[in-house]
Amino acid sequence: MISYIIRRCLMAIPLLFGITILSFAIIKMAPGGPSSLMLDPNISKGDLAAFEEKYGLNDPVHVQYLKWVGNMVQGDFGNSLIRRGVPVSEMIMNRLPNTLLLMVVSTVLALIISIPFGIISARKQYTLTDYTVTVTSFLGLATPNFWIGLMMIMLFSVQLGWMPTGGVATLNAPFSIWDRIHHLIMPALVLATADMAGLTRYTRSSMLEVLRQDYMRTARAKGLKENKVVYKHGLRNGLIPIITIFGLMLPSFIGGSVVVERIFAWPGIGMLFIDSAFQRDYPVIMGLTVISAVLVVIGNLIADILYAVFDPRIEY
Numbered sequence: 001m002i003s004y005i006i007r008r009c010l011m012a013i014p015l016l017f018g019i020t021i022l023s024f025a026i027i028k029m030a031p032g033g034p035s036s037l038m039l040d041p042n043i044s045k046g047d048l049a050a051f052e053e054k055y056g057l058n059d060p061v062h063v064q065y066l067k068w069v070g071n072m073v074q075g076d077f078g079n080s081l082i083r084r085g086v087p088v089s090e091m092i093m094n095r096l097p098n099t100l101l102l103m104v105v106s107t108v109l110a111l112i113i114s115i116p117f118g119i120i121s122a123r124k125q126y127t128l129t130d131y132t133v134t135v136t137s138f139l140g141l142a143t144p145n146f147w148i149g150l151m152m153i154m155l156f157s158v159q160l161g162w163m164p165t166g167g168v169a170t171l172n173a174p175f176s177i178w179d180r181i182h183h184l185i186m187p188a189l190v191l192a193t194a195d196m197a198g199l200t201r202y203t204r205s206s207m208l209e210v211l212r213q214d215y216m217r218t219a220r221a222k223g224l225k226e227n228k229v230v231y232k233h234g235l236r237n238g239l240i241p242i243i244t245i246f247g248l249m250l251p252s253f254i255g256g257s258v259v260v261e262r263i264f265a266w267p268g269i270g271m272l273f274i275d276s277a278f279q280r281d282y283p284v285i286m287g288l289t290v291i292s293a294v295l296v297v298i299g300n301l302i303a304d305i306l307y308a309v310f311d312p313r314i315e316y
Contacts, residue, residue: 005301005305008301009301015293015297016290016293016297019289019290019293020065020069020072020290020293021065023286023289024064024065024286025061027282027285027286028061028064030280068286072290075089077089077283077287078287079283080276080281080284081282081283082276082284083281088283088284088287089287091284092269092284092287092288092291095267095268095269095271096268096269098168098266098267099257099269101184102184102187102257102261102266102268103191103254105184105188106188106191106192107192109188109189109192109196110192110195110196110199111199113192113196113200114195114197114198114200114203115199115239115242117133117200118133118199118200118202118206119203119204119207119235121134121203122204122207122211123207123211123230125208133200134201134204137197137198137200139197140193140194140196141194141198141201143193145190145193145194145256145259146259148190149190149260150263152189153165153186153263153264156186163182163185164182166183166263166264166266167183167267168180168266169183170183186264187261187263187264187266190263190264191257191260194252195249195253195256199245199246202241202242202245203238203242206238206239206240207234209238210234210237210238211234213234213237215233216229216233239310240307240310243303243310244303247299247300247302247304250295250299250300250303251296254270254292254295257269257270258271262274269288269292272284272288273285
């Protein structure tokens with residue numbers, strides 16, 4: 001397995017470089033630039049040229065990219081153009097823990113809620129319970145995250161006053177774990193909603209297929225209790241397709257965090273990405289793109305490794 005992990009990491013290198021090339025080209029094709037937002041509209045052409053010369057904005061695109069890549073492989077993502085002198089890596093590291101916390105909690109919520117409900121729905125196929133879970137899942141898939149977030153803020157924060165409207169902690173308050181959890185509940189639930197609904201449907205379909213297998217009937221014929229048959233013999237095989245789907249859903253957690261962080265004023269890399277995109281802060285955008293791509297590659301690698309954990313027949 002170690003050689004497999006090494007091969008996957010080596011294969012990820014050209015993939016990451018391809019992502020940076022496409023991202024850099026798309027960013028440069030966008031209209032406007034940081035100079036149009038930072039400087040006085042009445043500035044002289046000479047001062048504008050001096051500004052672009054200082055930050056290398058007037059170099060050809062391929063030259064700008066090669067300079068950025070050369071610094072990036074040394075761990076230097078450059079400095080923010082808008083927040084002059086602030087290193088991009090420092091800005092990202094200040095926000096990254098908040099986003100990782102939100103993603104991990106959302107992932108755990110999606111798994112511990114969707115998998116049990118998917119199993120229950122499969123075991124009680126074509127019953128009221130099955131129909132209820134199915135309709136709820138379809139509603140979760142069809143409803144946008146931003147709408148769910150706004151409705152939760154209106155209900156639980158504005159009307160009932162149970163939850164804070166946003167932020168990662170209460171301003172000017174001493175550190176409290178409960179206070180952090182209190183602020184985390186709604187963003188994590190909203191981020192997990194769509195993936196929770198999808199995983200429930202996939203779990204149901206996978207378990208329905210497993211429950212019809214011959215080895216399940218054999219286990220029942222041996223006199224084993226139904227719960228032991230389902231959770232010991234069936235669940236392990238039923239989770240194999242779920243691992244694949246979960247690996248494909250990891251990018252949606254990163255993309256969804258951009259919207260959720262904006263709605264709940266959660267100070268993570270998603271909110272930083274939106275602010276940087278509006279301000280045309282190219283170094284920050286590229287740094288965030290690389291970090292997001294690395295997280296997706298790591299997530300898919302973890303999903304591949306989990307195959308061997310749940311299915312010993314798989315060899316690397």
